[in-house]
Each structure stands twice: as C-alpha cells, then as structure tokens.
Amino acid sequence: MPREFVIKVPASSANIGPGFDVLGIGLNLYLEISVNIDPALAETSKQDPTNCILSYEGEGADEVPLNSEHNLITRTALYVLRCNGVRVFPEGTQVHVNNPIPLGRGLGSSGAAVVAGVMLGDKIGGFGFSKQRMLDYCLMIERHPDNITAAMMGGFVGSYLRELSALETERKEIPLSEVLPEPAGGVDTGLVPPEPPVDIGRHIKYDWCKDIHCIAIIPNFEVSTAESRGVLPSAFTAKDMIFNLQRLAVLTTALTRSPPDPELIYAAMQDKVHQPYRKTLIPGLPEILASVTPQTHKGLLGICLSGAGPTILALATENFDAIASEIIKRFAKENVTCQWKLLDPAYEGAIVTEK
Incomplete structure (x- = not known):
C-alpha cells in the first residue's frame, strides 16, 4: 500500500538583538516536504543510488541538487537512517520539496532543511524519536542551536549547547564530512556514522x-x-x-x-x-x-x-x-x-x- 505524509518546518530568525547565538524565533513561513512511498514506483526510484526520487520548487530551485546523496534534506535523512541500521530509502520513495524560505538571507533555510531531513529519516525508519532526540541529530550537523531549536520546537526560544563529557565525545565539534560522508560514486561504503550523544542542546521556550x-x-x-x-x-x-x-x-x-x-x-x-x-x-x-x-x-x-x-x-x-x-x-x-x-x-x- 502507498504511504504518504507531509513534513512542515518553519523558517527562523536567530540572534534577536543582544541574543547572539542564544535567541531564536520560529516563523510561520514553512518548508514543506511531501513524501510518497509507493512500491509501484520501485523501478523509477532505482534511478537514484538510495531509492529516492527528488523534485523541488521554490527558492533555490535552480541550484539545489536533486541527487539524494548530495541534497541536504535527504543526506540528513540518510544520516539518521544509517545511525539506526537502515542503509537506503524504501523502494518507491518520492520526495517533493516546496521551499518559500530564501537561501542565505538569515531566515534559517539550512536549519529548516536539516530539521526536515532528521524528521524524514525518523518517519521513514519508524524510530519514533521525540523532538528532543531529533534535536540531537540536528545539532550533530548544524551547530547553531538558536536556529535549529526555533525551527524544531517553534516559538520564541533560548538555547545552548551542553558541554559534552569525554565519554560522550572527545570533540565538541564533529565535521560535517564525518557525520555525513561524501557519497562514494553511488557505492555504499557500509560505514556507520557517529550517533549523537543524548541532549546535546538544552532550551527554554519563552x-x-x-x-x-x-x-x-x-x-x-x-x-x-x-x-x-x-x-x-x-x-x-x-x-x-x-x-x-x-x-x-x-x-x-x-x-x-x-x-x-x-x-x-x-x-x-x-x-x-x-x-x-x-x-x-x-x-x-x-x-x-x-x-x-x-x-x-x-x-x-x-x-x-x-x-x-x-x-x-x-x-x-x-x-x-x-x-x-x-x-x-x-x-x-x-x-x-x-x-x-x-x-x-x-x-x-x-x-x-x-x-
């Protein structure tokens, strides 16, 4: 049976005057991801290395990559999936992105994409993560909790990154290239990316x-x-x-x-x-x-x-x-x-x- 769902992630404004790297506001301008998983489309989806056919409209349509191993949303989803033992999307996966958030303008476009990707990975994998746990995955990729937290949790928020112990990680910063390895020409390396520690970020909603x-x-x-x-x-x-x-x-x-x-x-x-x-x-x-x-x-x-x-x-x-x-x-x-x-x-x- 086909399965369909929609993910909506708000834009965000961060810093808010004196709140540099602390304050953020989720704003009602939404990145929308429409997902259709239909086994009847399996042969079509196999054109992509991870079984995901992407389409895109809105801001950045001329520059956003449509290969699932390069697109930030689907690459983030693959990170979540591979941390939890799933290597590729289900056969017949189609993802349509409608993005009204301008790119590179200070309205959290990349943060919204990361949040959408984590939620996509969680939903497809059926992991049932809480928003707080999904926030951990987001913060492994984008280390700006003000934008990320506002997009995930919504409203007017203050946030910070917890100082992680040596048992959790030896480094506070983990390069994107390690969390989301560059694709190897469509060949699955079988590597399992580093799973996030628990409660990387803490926040309060005002x-x-x-x-x-x-x-x-x-x-x-x-x-x-x-x-x-x-x-x-x-x-x-x-x-x-x-x-x-x-x-x-x-x-x-x-x-x-x-x-x-x-x-x-x-x-x-x-x-x-x-x-x-x-x-x-x-x-x-x-x-x-x-x-x-x-x-x-x-x-x-x-x-x-x-x-x-x-x-x-x-x-x-x-x-x-x-x-x-x-x-x-x-x-x-x-x-x-x-x-x-x-x-x-x-x-x-x-x-x-x-x-």
Whole structure:
C-alpha cells in the first residue's frame, strides 16, 4: 500500500538583538516536504543510488541538487537512517520539496532543511524519536542551536549547547564530512556514522506577546554564515559583553508583556557583539538600525539583523507597511532591492502529518 505524509518546518530568525547565538524565533513561513512511498514506483526510484526520487520548487530551485546523496534534506535523512541500521530509502520513495524560505538571507533555510531531513529519516525508519532526540541529530550537523531549536520546537526560544563529557565525545565539534560522508560514486561504503550523544542542546521556550508581529525585510543578495562569522573578532571586551547580557536579561521578559513597551524593547534589542562588525557586508546597515525607531515610526518595537543577515527583522504592533517601506527605501539608496513579509511566531515548530 502507498504511504504518504507531509513534513512542515518553519523558517527562523536567530540572534534577536543582544541574543547572539542564544535567541531564536520560529516563523510561520514553512518548508514543506511531501513524501510518497509507493512500491509501484520501485523501478523509477532505482534511478537514484538510495531509492529516492527528488523534485523541488521554490527558492533555490535552480541550484539545489536533486541527487539524494548530495541534497541536504535527504543526506540528513540518510544520516539518521544509517545511525539506526537502515542503509537506503524504501523502494518507491518520492520526495517533493516546496521551499518559500530564501537561501542565505538569515531566515534559517539550512536549519529548516536539516530539521526536515532528521524528521524524514525518523518517519521513514519508524524510530519514533521525540523532538528532543531529533534535536540531537540536528545539532550533530548544524551547530547553531538558536536556529535549529526555533525551527524544531517553534516559538520564541533560548538555547545552548551542553558541554559534552569525554565519554560522550572527545570533540565538541564533529565535521560535517564525518557525520555525513561524501557519497562514494553511488557505492555504499557500509560505514556507520557517529550517533549523537543524548541532549546535546538544552532550551527554554519563552512566552510571546500576541500583539507583536515580525516584519522580515529581505534584500536581494546572500550572505553566507561563514562569511558573516569571518568578520567577527576572536575576543570581545568585558564592556561589550556586559552591555549585551544586561539587555538580554530584559528582552526575554519584555517580549512577553502586554501591552509591549516600545521604549524598553527598542533599547533592549541593541547589540555590540555582532551587528557592528557585519556592517561591511550589508550596505546601509548602521543607518537602518539607528534611524528607524519607535519615535520615527508608530508601532515599531525593535529592529535587528535576522541571523547573519542580510535580512532585517523589525518587531511591531502596527504600521507594518510604512515600517517596511522605510527600510526598503534606505536599502534602495545603496542600490539594493528587497521584498518583505509579515510573519508571526510558528508556535508548534516542525510537524508531520499523514495524508
């Protein structure tokens, strides 16, 4: 009998002002994976080395690989399967990806793909892992718990990586090439990848004031995470770290209060750890962050880079079009065009539904 199910994973915004590598929000813009496993399609699926026929639409359709050993979603699923004694997808597996999340723009596109892949592997293998256990597999591949946790768990979250003991692993960082070995020309090496320790990441889900909405202003160019991390200093001053920690302590509660306090939130979303150093990668960034305020735009609560950028995240209660238009206009001065989306937190996070 054919079997069908759908996996939906939200986009995410990370860092959120002073919360560098700590805070994340799952957003209701969903990567959707439609899976059909039909034995009648077995011969067709054998065209792929692991029995998975991929199709793709949406953002990145011209650049995303459709070979299951190269595509991040299916490669991640194979990692989960092979950790648990399953080498390939069932014969007759078809996976269709519909992705509205822009690639390389600071909205967690790779994190969503990793979460989708882990959930795909769990569902196909019938392992029945909890979300917390699936998070371990995700964090073996993408070591940014702010994005990953927001996408998997949903809502407004704070997270960190637990310091692992020597018994669990000798290294805190395990290269992607080891977790997900490069395909060997379609030949299965039989190697079993390293299984994740338990509870690599810890998190807490904060409340969120339902009056607060998220405006994502998305410029038409990409900034890679590696590039954006490359401009950061190797060490920070105590003064700058204290500046961020003070505001972080206030912000996580300020965003839960109704009605929200614009002056408090705007000040608490200031940052001295990553945004000042990324201005060289994002034209007009300092001017945008400094000039769009609750005083200049009614309804605005706070503004920051989304993840590594270049997307700008503005939190607001009203006047969304005017706020977005002002930021787009300021980007236009730098000859950068943008689109914008009005989003809300995705409270449930990633979900799987049977068809």
